[in-house]
Amino acid sequence: MKLLLAQNASYYPALGGANKSNRTLMEALSRLGHECRVVSTALVNSASEQDQRGVGEIEVISSSPEVSVFNLKGVAIHAVKVRAAMDSARLKDYLIRQMKEFAPDRILISTEDVGHVLLEAAVKSAPSRVVYLARTTLYLPFGPDCFLEAPDKTELLRKAAAIVVVGDYLKDYMWQWAKLKAEVLPISLFGDGPFPDFGNFDKGYVAMVNPCAYKGISIFLELARSFPELSFAAIPTWGTTSEDMKALMELKNVRIFDPVDDMNKLFCQTRVMLVPSLWAEAKSRTIVEAMLRGIPVLASDVGGNPEAKLGVEYVLPVNPINGYKQAVDERSLPVSDIPEQHIQPWQEALRRLLSVREHYEDVSRRSREAALDYVENRGGSRRVEAFLLNLQVEAENTQQSDLVPAVKENTVAQMTDKLTPAQKALLALRLNKKNQSRGNDQ
Structure with missing residues (x-):
């Protein structure tokens, strides 16, 4: 699959938990063979922008007054240079261009999206491809724990193909305050370890x-x-x-x-x-x-x-x-x-x-x-991958008049050609189950 993540925050370095979780997720999906791209921010002349240079694991592709493009652990990052942390207009315009150029199979929109401008752009372009990653209650447009209630933005969430949350608390919050169904998935990954034992009663x-x-x-x-x-x-x-x-x-x-x-x-x-x-x-x-x-x-x-x-x-x-x-x-x-x-x-x-x-x-x-x-024991990136693959199958079998660009007949074939044998087997299994279900309904 071609996966595009958009967030109104720095991708590297990732200093917040939500942003770090987005990065570890994209790196894990890249290791599974998917083509991953990120549209994020970089404050002009900030420490984060400087940190994207001269780091051994970063491969700088290009840099312009508008955007820095670099590769990090198999993920292509487009860091849009903004003048302020909440300068979302430039980021939105760049995302729209990337959705057309990259033509992703899934568009992952993170909660770190002040004003929900990235969500709005993605839903307007291709709602059946949008997966909303809900990580931060403050930036949701509803409920007692959000900064600003916005019913029109809540309606955007209803148009997304899926909402994915980090845990049961947020799943229950989504349903209680907006009647939105959400899937709990391990979208916060912690690496493969080993994890050193640093517990120390005596010092620290x-x-x-x-x-x-x-x-x-x-x-x-x-x-x-x-x-x-x-x-x-x-x-x-x-x-x-x-x-x-x-x-x-x-x-x-x-x-x-x-x-x-x-x-x-x-x-x-x-x-x-x-x-x-x-x-x-x-x-x-x-x-x-x-x-x-x-x-x-x-x-x-x-x-x-x-x-x-x-x-x-x-x-x-x-x-x-x-x-x-x-x-x-x-x-x-x-x-x-x-x-x-x-x-x-x-x-x-x-x-x-x-x-x-x-x-x-x-x-x-x-x-x-x-x-x-x-x-x-929670499934990790394989479980997230299976969910996204299943959504892709459903999208290809659903007639969406507002899908832009329109789904072509050979899209599934083009997508499956890029999958690993294990991913093809999973896809075939889910298609078989779907066909059996349809047969039982008839």
Whole structure:
């Protein structure tokens, strides 16, 4: 298949969980033999744009004032140069051109699409090819956890061929607030391992990625003040503001690290991971990544965090964010009033973990076992591939007047010629089942 992913965010480096998950997914599908292309953003003269140069694994194809094109692990990335993070008009125009030029079999639109302009362009062009990857509740156009309700944008989602979500929390949210059906698939991949065991009772940081209002920086700061004898680590990414940075730098026991693409460089120095999110996380990637490496995680009881914890303590109470103002901060992110938090449950959990060796090592072991079992037994990229192949078969057997460009009679043959033997066998099996079903209905 020819697969096109579009997101209003940087593809490389990927500093947010959703963007990193998109990248690992595309790389995995490329390894399965599919032709993968990405349309993403690159801020002009930003660090991310510079990082796309001079890196050994990146093959630069071309660069112009409009876009940088490079290959990374079998995926062709078209990084559209924008002047601001929310400059979506240029990105939309480029996506429209790529849909015509590349003629993808599937168009994957990520939730990281402010204003849903990429979704709108894709649905207008070829709705039966659009798969919406729902990863972030904030950017959905409906429900209590979104920034801005937009019924017309919700209707765009009804026209997509499928909606895929990272977990049951988001699946239930889709149905409860918009009556949209969604498929839970392993679209957040964690690599093939092996995953080193970094659990260490004796040393390391109490760490937090992306300390900001949404993610619960208020809890992180209060814990750092409560335990001056402990070393804390903060890794600022997309949500951290200048005010957040100032608060972090005022504490002597907090060390600030630059964000890294290889999370092992962080995890090898981490004793406990904090994920005190106050917004409704769809399903925190950081939780599973840390648990895979035997690092105990203290996570908030909001959104999909309990699901990500896989039944292992600690899931701790917070007063969650309740709605957003019609304003944005210096990072062009929605502003919200942050409720006062009760820090005592967090203090007690951290104190127990770091004062009782047997307890720490037990939680470390069970965290690692649960995460390894989760990763190994959910189907991975093969399951996503099967879903996309089945959608393609259904699209080829459905008469769509609004499919642009129109499906040609030989499209299936052209597509199957590029499949591996295993992929052809899967396709044949699904076609056989479909034909048998039709025979039973007649």
